[in-house]
Amino acid sequence: MSRTLLVVPTAAGASLARTCLGLVRALDRRGVNVAFVKPVAQPRADGGPDRSIALATATTTLRPPDPLSTAHLEQQLGSGGLDAVLEKIVAAWQPVHDRSDVVVVEGLSPGPAKLYAGGLNQALAKAVDADVLLVASWPTAGAVSGEDRADGGAEPGPDPAGDAVKLLAESLAITASGYWSGEHTRVVGCVVNGTPAGDPSAAAQLREVLAQGGLRLIAAVPHRPELTWLRVRDLVRELGPRVLSEGDLSRRIKEVAVFAQGIPGGLRMLTEGRLVVVPGDRHDVVMAACLAALSGTRLAALLLTAGTEPEPRVWELTRAACDTGLPVLVVDDNSYETATRVYDLDPGLPIDDLERIEGVVNSIADALDASWLESLRSSSRSRRLSPAAFRFQLVEAARAADACVVLPEGTESRIVQAAVACAERGIARSVLLGPPDQVAGLARSLGLRLPAGVTVVDPRAAAERYVAPLAKLRRHKGWTEEVARDHLADPIMVGTMMLQQGEVDGMVAGAVHTTAATVRPALQILGTRPGSRLVSSVFFMCLPDEVVVYGDCAINPRPDAEDLADIAIQSAASARALGIEPRVAMISFSTGTSGTGSDVDKVAEATRIVREREPGLAVDGPLQYDAAAIASVAQNKRPSSAVAGRATVFVFPDLDTGNTTYKAVQRSAQVVSIGPMLQGLAKPVNDLSRGALVDDIVYTLALTAIQSRA
Numbered sequence: 001m002s003r004t005l006l007v008v009p010t011a012a013g014a015s016l017a018r019t020c021l022g023l024v025r026a027l028d029r030r031g032v033n034v035a036f037v038k039p040v041a042q043p044r045a046d047g048g049p050d051r052s053i054a055l056a057t058a059t060t061t062l063r064p065p066d067p068l069s070t071a072h073l074e075q076q077l078g079s080g081g082l083d084a085v086l087e088k089i090v091a092a093w094q095p096v097h098d099r100s101d102v103v104v105v106e107g108l109s110p111g112p113a114k115l116y117a118g119g120l121n122q123a124l125a126k127a128v129d130a131d132v133l134l135v136a137s138w139p140t141a142g143a144v145s146g147e148d149r150a151d152g153g154a155e156p157g158p159d160p161a162g163d164a165v166k167l168l169a170e171s172l173a174i175t176a177s178g179y180w181s182g183e184h185t186r187v188v189g190c191v192v193n194g195t196p197a198g199d200p201s202a203a204a205q206l207r208e209v210l211a212q213g214g215l216r217l218i219a220a221v222p223h224r225p226e227l228t229w230l231r232v233r234d235l236v237r238e239l240g241p242r243v244l245s246e247g248d249l250s251r252r253i254k255e256v257a258v259f260a261q262g263i264p265g266g267l268r269m270l271t272e273g274r275l276v277v278v279p280g281d282r283h284d285v286v287m288a289a290c291l292a293a294l295s296g297t298r299l300a301a302l303l304l305t306a307g308t309e310p311e312p313r314v315w316e317l318t319r320a321a322c323d324t325g326l327p328v329l330v331v332d333d334n335s336y337e338t339a340t341r342v343y344d345l346d347p348g349l350p351i352d353d354l355e356r357i358e359g360v361v362n363s364i365a366d367a368l369d370a371s372w373l374e375s376l377r378s379s380s381r382s383r384r385l386s387p388a389a390f391r392f393q394l395v396e397a398a399r400a401a402d403a404c405v406v407l408p409e410g411t412e413s414r415i416v417q418a419a420v421a422c423a424e425r426g427i428a429r430s431v432l433l434g435p436p437d438q439v440a441g442l443a444r445s446l447g448l449r450l451p452a453g454v455t456v457v458d459p460r461a462a463a464e465r466y467v468a469p470l471a472k473l474r475r476h477k478g479w480t481e482e483v484a485r486d487h488l489a490d491p492i493m494v495g496t497m498m499l500q501q502g503e504v505d506g507m508v509a510g511a512v513h514t515t516a517a518t519v520r521p522a523l524q525i526l527g528t529r530p531g532s533r534l535v536s537s538v539f540f541m542c543l544p545d546e547v548v549v550y551g552d553c554a555i556n557p558r559p560d561a562e563d564l565a566d567i568a569i570q571s572a573a574s575a576r577a578l579g580i581e582p583r584v585a586m587i588s589f590s591t592g593t594s595g596t597g598s599d600v601d602k603v604a605e606a607t608r609i610v611r612e613r614e615p616g617l618a619v620d621g622p623l624q625y626d627a628a629a630i631a632s633v634a635q636n637k638r639p640s641s642a643v644a645g646r647a648t649v650f651v652f653p654d655l656d657t658g659n660t661t662y663k664a665v666q667r668s669a670q671v672v673s674i675g676p677m678l679q680g681l682a683k684p685v686n687d688l689s690r691g692a693l694v695d696d697i698v699y700t701l702a703l704t705a706i707q708s709r710a
Contacts, residue, residue, distance in 0.1 A: 006130035008107035022364025035100040041067040065092040086388035127388035189218035197222040241329040248325035280308030290321035307332040387542035403505035403705035408491035410434030418697035423453030463488035466497040496521040505708035510688035522685040532680035533566040539675035553658035554676040564606035570679040585628035585647035586621025
């Protein structure tokens with residue numbers, strides 16, 4: 001089973017992108033089919049563009065999908081469109097997931113203007129059902145004392161290891177607390193970058209402290225100062241100096257020396273890799289630096305400040321040093337301002353610095369725990385289908401079905417809006433029943449234009465052509481053409497006949513009608529599907545971490561054991577058709593044989609019938625709801641069950657229980673429910689709640705389109 005790893009930081013500057021790439025490198029070395037996704041592009045602190053995708057392209061053969069822009073994300077979040085954002089992310093992630101063994105997803109880094117990052121990372125983990133890898137940087141003395149760390153790769157400070165370990169453990173524990181799924185944490189490991197290279201006991205101490213809190217340290221990446229060194233080329237790109245002599249721009253800047261001393265006191269600063277910052281009229285320093293270069297000292301560069309170039313005669317005497325590859329640059333700022341700008345240069349990985357990129361990526365890949373990496377090859381954890389992933393799969397399957405659905409309530413504003421949205425998104429084509437002038441006027445008042453995928457039919461004009469077929473279908477009930485004509489005054493009956501005649505693929509109604517008014521014509525005209533004993537319903541309940549199925553919560557008041565078994569089998573088939581692995585819990589007030597009575601006996605008998613009719617289906621009952629849904633309860637009440645604690649399909653013993661439960665969960669926990677979707681009819685007809693929102697109708701149309709091709 002494919003696995004998704006969401007990599008999230010505990011704070012800004014945690015070296016997130018490079019950790020992702022190191023993980024990709026380590027998995028690739030082991031022959032794992034690994035992919036990388038960056039859901040949202042985040043501009044750098046200096047305003048430059050996000051580099052994650054470019055770095056992945058530079059270091060691998062992967063071609064990650066384009067991320068959403070931060071501007072688009074913030075616009076959507078500002079208007080309450082989190083679900084829409086998650087659906088777009090899932091749409092980009094899903095095809096990558098389907099063709100990979102492991103998908104590494106880079107989360108969002110927090111910042112003063114990105115207070116939503118933590119919450120969005122948590123929502124994203126649920127949306128793609130990801131395991132979570134936490135990333136932190138070893139704190140400096142400044143961080144321990146309350147100062148912000150500017151760069152996760154900076155040299156660790158002299159603070160005692162114990163203080164740093166405590167700070168890290170607290171930070172990781174706080175971040176991990178947001179990633180619980182039911183009774184289990186999604187967090188599978190922690191990476192800490194920049195640990196003291198000369199102190200292996202620090203990493204050992206951190207590993208022990210984290211383990212006490214239930215966290216696993218899977219990489220302590222030692223600080224390597226050479227991997228933080230910028231090139232002179234990077235300085236030129238960022239500062240834009242005048243170039244007196246280009247020299248070797250690939251030289252690394254190990255340290256910065258601002259000359260305040262005279263010669264010979266400052267000679268000790270003329271060492272390999274030093275960037276010498278000095279006013280251009282300090283001819284003594286200019287000459288000393290050039291003489292050092294001529295004598296074989298490989299300075300990084302000579303950076304002249306105050307906009308002053310060396311006096312021409314001095315320049316002539318010293319320019320021979322340029323032949324050694326010494327870059328000589330001039331900026332207009334004074335030495336202090338220039339040094340500050342140099343220290344503030346973006347420490348990130350430039351796209352064209354392949355040497356440094358390779359060093360950084362390999363250092364992280366080398367530090368990752370080998371046994372942990374091997375565990376990623378396969379996972380026995382069954383995947384939970386998140387609400388965002390479910391909605392995405394629903395829309396994709398509906399698009400593939402290319403169905404036409406009749407909507408008898410074509411003069412209701414929500415219905416018109418949903419029909420237009422479905423046509424524009426390619427979910428389904430629609431036939432709106434209603435007087436064309438009235439429907440057109442309603443669309444105009446809503447600011448909508450009816451697209452090509454929406455047709456308007458006047459039910460009064462269409463009814464006459466169904467009079468004879470309807471009278472024939474109901475002749476055994478004594479219906480004459482006159483009786484049929486009376487029934488066809490109801491647009492729902494017209495829509496049902498359009499479906500029966502094969503003119504449309506499905507029907508959705510109920511926005512202004514009762515369930516009985518929607519279902520009765522379907523039962524009269526369409527009947528049940530072969531092999532189905534009855535018509536039942538399911539709701540798809542979008543819980544925070546997963547989508548589960550509730551049946552039957554809308555149709556059958558008092559099903560007997562045979563009815564209950566049929567409902568269970570129908571509900572399992574509906575779950576499977578929409579990407580949910582069915583594990584069916586037959587709900588009762590009793591678990592196993594803990595209770596007695598006719599109600600318990602009915603559920604037990606229904607479970608036996610299901611096992612007999614569908615021997616390959618995972619089903620168990622009677623089960624109390626908590627034993628069906630919660631692993632720790634199941635361990636006590638039903639430890640040997642393959643369903644208890646893991647159920648995805650909940651079959652309730654009667655309508656009173658089912659309807660009450662679904663509404664209680666929906667309203668009290670603010671859970672989105674999609675449905676009811678009717679099961680067992682010969683052709684797809686679905687009922688809407690009279691309080692349905694436009695989005696509810698859109699997803700019901702999608703369900704109906706999918707059913708039409710089942």
